[in-house]
Amino acid sequence: MKKKIVFLTGAGMSVESGFKTFRGSDGLWENYPVEQVASHEGWLRDPDFVNKFYNGLRHKLYAAQPNEGHRLVADLQRDFDVTVVTQNVDNLHEKAGSKNVIHLHGELTKVCSSYDQFDERYVRELSEDNCEVMPGEKAGDGSLLRPYIVFFGESVPMISVAADYTGVADIFVIIGTSLNVYPAAGLYHYVRPGTPVYLIDPEPVGASLPNLTHIQKGASEGMRELCELLRK
Numbered sequence: 753m754k755k756k757i758v759f760l761t762g763a764g765m766s767v768e769s770g771f772k773t774f775r776g777s778d779g780l781w782e783n784y785p786v787e788q789v790a791s792h793e794g795w796l797r798d799p800d801f802v803n804k805f806y807n808g809l810r811h812k813l814y815a816a817q818p819n820e821g822h823r824l825v826a827d828l829q830r831d832f833d834v835t836v837v838t839q840n841v842d843n844l845h846e847k848a849g850s851k852n853v854i855h856l857h858g859e860l861t862k863v864c865s866s867y868d869q870f871d872e873r874y875v876r877e878l879s880e881d882n883c884e885v886m887p888g889e890k891a892g893d894g895s896l897l898r899p900y901i902v903f904f905g906e907s908v909p910m911i912s913v914a915a916d917y918t919g920v921a922d923i924f925v926i927i928g929t930s931l932n933v934y935p936a937a938g939l940y941h942y943v944r945p946g947t948p949v950y951l952i953d954p955e956p957v958g959a960s961l962p963n964l965t966h967i968q969k970g971a972s973e974g975m976r977e978l979c980e981l982l983r984k
Contacts, residue, residue, distance in 0.1 A: 754833040758921040761838045764928020768819035800887045806899040807884040818848035821971030837914040862900035865891040918942040927952045
């Protein structure tokens with residue numbers, strides 16, 4: 753039976769693909785207050801503006817390609833039972849070939865009902881050549897279409913699913929996240945005692961964590977080192 757690896761990936765995973773992180777001085781929200789484009793209040797205030805913002809992000813995403821780090825995660829499926837839990841809203845893990853991807857914060861390529869964004873009957877994937885939501889466009893339940901994104905302050909329903917996978921992992925790998933974003937950061941506490949944990953991030957670790965091996969490199973270079981360690 754293949755060993756189970758669970759990856760928890762954050763914004764740093766996609767930087768090398770040219771898809772900027774949301775935070776940071778040159779982030780995707782640089783010119784927009786978070787409250788305006790990523791909160792329920794912002795959506796209620798001006799849904800057309802919010803949809804226009806995410807229309808623009810989709811064009812950026814469709815121009816981006818998976819980097820070596822994404823591809824190496826997918827390649828490990830040949831030897832391991834791999835689950836990817838991502839805080840990212842891009843689809844670069846899927847583009848690279850990862851089969852089991854859990855999106856905690858939603859998916860940029862999808863739109864949904866604004867009555868209930870988790871009603872799967874009205875979740876729709878947008879194609880690359882038709883990736884914009886027009887002003888006033890509605891979902892099947894008659895509500896305005898909204899981005900399939902978990903806005904700040906909204907519940908994260910997939911966190912319990914991610915916790916279940918984390919709880920049975922033989923190896924837990926964190927890539928490109930500071931572990932400061934909750935509830936995702938709390939997944940670390942579901943790792944079974946004694947389970948090897950690897951952190952791939954160029955920044956120093958702020959705390960001492962048990963069973964942790966810190967690979968202080970970017971996503972692609974760090975994944976190359978991790979693959980060598982796992983296959984020894």
